Amino acid sequence: MRAAKRHFRRTRDVDDRSSWADKLKELRVLYAEKSTSYWRSEIAASKGNSKKLWRTFNSVLGDVSTDETSELSADQYATFFQNKVDSVRSATESTPLYDVPYRLTSTLDDLNSVTTDEVKKLINSAPCKTCQLDPAPTWLVKDMSEQLSPFISLLFNKSLASGCFPSGFKTAVVRPLLKKLDLDATQPKNYRPVSNLPFLSKLLERVVHNWLQVFLDSNDLIPCSQSAYRPFHSTETAVTKVYNDTLLAADSGQVTSLCLLDLSAAFDTVDHDLLLLRPKRQFGIRGVVLQWFRSYLHGRTYRHTWRCYIGRHHRCVFCTARISSWSASFHHVPSRFI
Numbered sequence: 114m115r116a117a118k119r120h121f122r123r124t125r126d127v128d129d130r131s132s133w134a135d136k137l138k139e140l141r142v143l144y145a146e147k148s149t150s151y152w153r154s155e156i157a158a159s160k161g162n163s164k165k166l167w168r169t170f171n172s173v174l175g176d177v178s179t180d181e182t183s184e185l186s187a188d189q190y191a192t193f194f195q196n197k198v199d200s201v202r203s204a205t206e207s208t209p210l211y212d213v214p215y216r217l218t219s220t221l222d223d224l225n226s227v228t229t230d231e232v233k234k235l236i237n238s239a240p241c242k243t244c245q246l247d248p249a250p251t252w253l254v255k256d257m258s259e260q261l262s263p264f265i266s267l268l269f270n271k272s273l274a275s276g277c278f279p280s281g282f283k284t285a286v287v288r289p290l291l292k293k294l295d296l297d298a299t300q301p302k303n304y305r306p307v308s309n310l311p312f313l314s315k316l317l318e319r320v321v322h323n324w325l326q327v328f329l330d331s332n333d334l335i336p337c338s339q340s341a342y343r344p345f346h347s348t349e350t351a352v353t354k355v356y357n358d359t360l361l362a363a364d365s366g367q368v369t370s371l372c373l374l375d376l377s378a379a380f381d382t383v384d385h386d387l388l389l390l391r392p393k394r395q396f397g398i399r400g401v402v403l404q405w406f407r408s409y410l411h412g413r414t415y416r417h418t419w420r421c422y423i424g425r426h427h428r429c430v431f432c433t434a435r436i437s438s439w440s441a442s443f444h445h446v447p448s449r450f451i
Contacts, residue, residue, distance in 0.1 A: 163347055185301060190289050191417040193301035198381045205382075213390040219332045222400035224273045227320050232269065233262040235319055244309045245286050245418070251312050269317050276404030282314035285415040308415065321405070334396050385410045 117133040152173055159166035236258040243251045254261060272279060289304035296303035326344070329335050335343065340351035355371070362369045389407055392398035398406065 163349060185299070187417040190301055190304065190306075191287075194287075194289075194306050194381075194417075198378050201378050201382045210384070210387055213387070213394045215394045216396075218334060218395075218397040219328075220397040220399045221325075221328050221402050224321065224324050224402055224405075226270045226273065227266055229262045229266045231320070232266040232316070233258050235316055236262065236265075239312070239316065239319075242309075242312070244311050246284055246309075246311045247313075254312060265313065265316070268313075269320055272317060273321070273405065274401070276401040276408060278317070278405060278409040279314075280412060282311055282317065283409075283413040285310050285413070287415050287417045289417070306417075329396065332397075 117129070117136045121129040121133045152169070155169045155172075156166065159169050236255055239251070239255070241251050241255065268279075285308040287306045287308050289301070290307050291298060292303055292305050338354060340346040340348065340354070359369045359371075385407075389403065389410070392406060393403055
């Protein structure tokens with residue numbers, strides 16, 4: 114194509130120009146075929162992995178960027194969200210607490226130590242996301258996983274043995290994200306607070322999650338219809354179950370009524386003491402393990418940031434943020450805990 118272009122510039126002949134145009138069209142067709150073939154192979158490789166499939170679709174469609182035009186400060190956002198939580202809790206304050214019944218089951222009193230190889234594997238398989246609170250970017254931790262794994266495993270084992278979740282892991286940076294693109298960006302109610310936690314905090318959570326998952330599965334303690342926070346279960350399996358039950362009911366001549374609930378600030382209005390009764394009474398969580406979960410929930414703080422951009426293609430963070438003061442979180446529960 115370039116040779117045809119240079120030849121036309123020398124001769125200025127009409128036939129040479131047509132030849133150059135034909136070569137250019139062939140190149141564009143080749144590019145289109147290569148692109149189509151690549152994305153088809155990526156989608157085919159994502160078969161059976163919903164998370165990977167959606168990431169592939171997002172890459173095909175491109176990122177949707179929004180302009181943060183609101184003039185509200187980070188402290189104003191923090192105040193709005195805190196007032197929302199206080200309003201929900203005050204509206205349900207008179208509701209009697211649920212009496213969690215006891216269930217006879219096996220008990221889990223302590224957690225096994227995590228090995229260096231397990232920590233290294235978790236680091237390498239973790240998404241390359243960095244929090245502003247991280248002392249080093251995640252890509253660097255992944256690159257240095259061989260050298261850092263022994264120290265990280267030592268820290269994690271101290272936490273598991275003492276039943277104490279490190280206080281430095283309890284801080285979060287919260288960024289308001291617009292719920293829908295067509296909503297008014299000047300209204301705080303149109304934003305969803307998204308917490309960003311330190312990388313090592315999420316890594317330690319994953320260690321405990323893996324051990325707890327093994328205990329619950331081996332003792333058949335998780336309801337078979339639960340689709341959240343379980344391997345090979347998702348919103349797809351939940352919808353499939355509901356759809357199948359609806360068809361079976363229709364075949365039997367029955368009428369199906371579906372009730373959908375949307376809880377406002379669900380993960381920010383949880384009573385910690387009541388929540389801890391469930392693993393104790395229903396799942397046999399005892400001793401240092403229950404103490405670890407209590408430490409995990411209590412003493413959390415957060416800080417709102419506004420207009421902070423994290424580079425995706427460059428290993429750095431660009432921040433032109435307005436940052437709120439630190440606030441205590443008395444009723445917030447990380448969604449992974451539920």
